[in-house]
Amino acid sequence: MDVIVKEGSPPIIIMEKFVGVTPFISGKLNSVDKFMIRAEIHPSKSCVAIKKSMGQWKQIQGNLPTISGGELDPDADMWAVPYGQNQYDVEKNVMTFVFALKPMVLSAGSNYSFRFDVLIDGCEPSYSSVSVSINEPPSSGFISVHPRDAV
Numbered sequence: 001m002d003v004i005v006k007e008g009s010p011p012i013i014i015m016e017k018f019v020g021v022t023p024f025i026s027g028k029l030n031s032v033d034k035f036m037i038r039a040e041i042h043p044s045k046s047c048v049a050i051k052k053s054m055g056q057w058k059q060i061q062g063n064l065p066t067i068s069g070g071e072l073d074p075d076a077d078m079w080a081v082p083y084g085q086n087q088y089d090v091e092k093n094v095m096t097f098v099f100a101l102k103p104m105v106l107s108a109g110s111n112y113s114f115r116f117d118v119l120i121d122g123c124e125p126s127y128s129s130v131s132v133s134i135n136e137p138p139s140s141g142f143i144s145v146h147p148r149d150a151v
Contacts, residue, residue: 008046010126011053011118015039017130028135031108034080036100037130039116043093047123051088054119055097060129062112064105072114078105109136 017024018036029035041053058070065073074083080100087096097116106112115129 008124009044010124011044011047011050011120012042013039013116013118013126013128014042015116015128015130017132024132028133029106030135031106032103033106034100034103035106035132036080036098037114037116039097039099039118039128041095041097041118041120041126044123047120048093049120049122050093050095051090052120053086053095053097055084055086055095056117056119057083057097057099058115058117060113060115061131062110062114063107064112070115078102106132106134108134110134 016038018038019029019033020036024035039055041050041055043050057072059066059072060070064078065076067073072083078101080102081098085098087098088094089096097118099114099116111131111133113129113131115127117125117127119125
């Protein structure tokens with residue numbers, strides 16, 4: 001087995017989840033929510049050419065349409081913004097990729113894991129992942145009150 005050691009460090013990826021425009025910290029989403037992930041690519045000490053970033057969203061767990069290698073299908077009717085949408089901030093040298101799904105795309109009671117891979121010429125590859133759980137719809141039940149007779 002060969003071991004290859006390369007000098008330098010990969011770019012830094014900061015992932016944030018949102019429900020609509022509200023940051024989503026923890027808990028479960030509802031299937032009616034518009035779910036969004038923002039991946040910010042920041043330079044590292046040895047990888048500064050962030051503007052040349054190539055990003056790819058993959059599904060690690062879930063039931064959304066995919067193409068080869070688990071990449072989410074860019075042509076599927078599930079995107080609230082076009083697949084691969086990105087924006088470069090020249091002042092901060094930060095590239096932002098947006099992943100936004102339409103409401104009712106995520107299935108109730110399901111768990112999803114998404115991974116964002118970034119490739120930049122001359123830099124080590126980098127990735128980050130997030131997971132999310134979707135609430136199940138309410139179900140019928142019963143209520144019991146004690147004592148049965150009250151004053």
